[in-house]
Amino acid sequence: MKIAIAGAGEVGLCLATEFCKSEDEVVVLTGTVKPSFKNLKAEIRLTNYSVDDLKKNLDDCDAIVSTLSGPDEFYISAHSNILEACRQSRRCKHFIPSEWNINIEDFPDQPMFSAATHEVVRKKLRSQHDIKWTMICHGWFMEYILSPEKNPLREIGLAWVMNHGTKVFDMYADGLQKVTLTSTADTARAVLAVLRDSINTAADLPPVTHLAGQTLTYRDLFQLIRTRDPAWKSSPVTFSEVLNAIHEGLKANDALVAVHQMRIMGFTNANNNPKGKALEWGTGVLAGLRATGVQEFLDQAQA
Template structure:
């Protein structure tokens, strides 16, 4: 959709050079309503993609540094796309929140969630219970404090990135060995649990387009926002891929009992910060990656009617035709 050329709102992106960050960055500057203030820890960093309507701001992510950048750029929103060690998540995001509240213009915030159904499964993956959940509570408590400037915020979630069904060369999403059960590089499918647990997938670029629409919406944000391109199961989608590419997967199995056994090992060792693949497995077999359909479709009508969300087959077709999504 084309928008009239107006003075662009500046959106500050923390972690904007990463996988989803690159999609959001591209879609924001493509949209006539927005410009980007790209936050980076590296003083020598340059715009990696030479995108227009972008300024680069080295920062140590202290409150002083962030407030200065937000005020200098006149940023109206801050989006966190940062994947950091669990021990860093809470202090970093509290600093983001304080910086927004202390700034002159930045009164909207999207913390780094980017998961599935966090209302039904607030503590899955495991690390979310000790990192995201306290920040959610902190944001809610801020709203109850009298006399505090108001911060509009939402927890944005999309299920899996369906980009992981593509070779890495066709998407910005980097494949992390072992996390996603379908590996198109080795053409293997690890059936976790039954493979029939509910899932949802959304293309990274569609997530980015939806973020743009939400930022441009005049409607009040809800506490949790969901988007989804397609609901299904891994068994069904593996069959879709096999038909599309004309070849069968080599299948492996990973039983629910095996996954739960590994989870118990981590639960008995709370000092382990990163539980790795097993928490992703738990997320999948619990069905926690599936965004709640009724709420997601209602919000699609409310906020995202201008976004045409791709199905898995549509994404595969686009990638085959254009080389990437």
């Protein structure tokens, strides 16, 4: 296959790094040259994300995987243009939009700050039948359990439960809500498998593809982390304090509102990709693939 990745940010780099380990050809579409990609065996193509330019850049590709994020207007226009470019393309008829998210099948309104924007793109995808597409739901990327110097993804502060500087773990309510963690590498390999199966067999794709590296409660995740490093302490977080932070932030037009809106998901099972919905590793589409568990992932990072 020849796979295009739209976007050259942190997630794009992680996926491209893993894609380049396969036998597939990889093209990275980006608005500006990114030095972090220079050592990958990927072809870098500059684009302005217009339909005509995208059509030209996708002409020899089989599929495009987007990692593009906001602002809202750009997210909508870029994904709309990618969809149209694929429709006009002779070859590129598979599209994975940039979700990289929680269980949006059951919680499509989460996270609150991006749901409305993403829904605009989702409606456009659902309203057409020329392009095969699926949204990848993997829960949280497992990299967020790593300390900042080892985590290749951008820092998101209070949006994630672990403060590596203070070694304080936020415990939402009773901590019994579940969170699914999947590494970027496992996600990338699964994406290639899903695309390869659909391209080779002409099989349709479901609107949502669930992945689950390991699912556990926040309480169990804290105990696992603390077993490895007893310095970690838990700090209770109540629903009311998060709602108050959102309320006050909206009045003050505070950018941190989005962070607190992400914390709301910790009080629900929005971060949980149920076993019955997630693709099963080692069989079917994911034959030959296995998921990395939290303990193994931390061991690898420590090594």
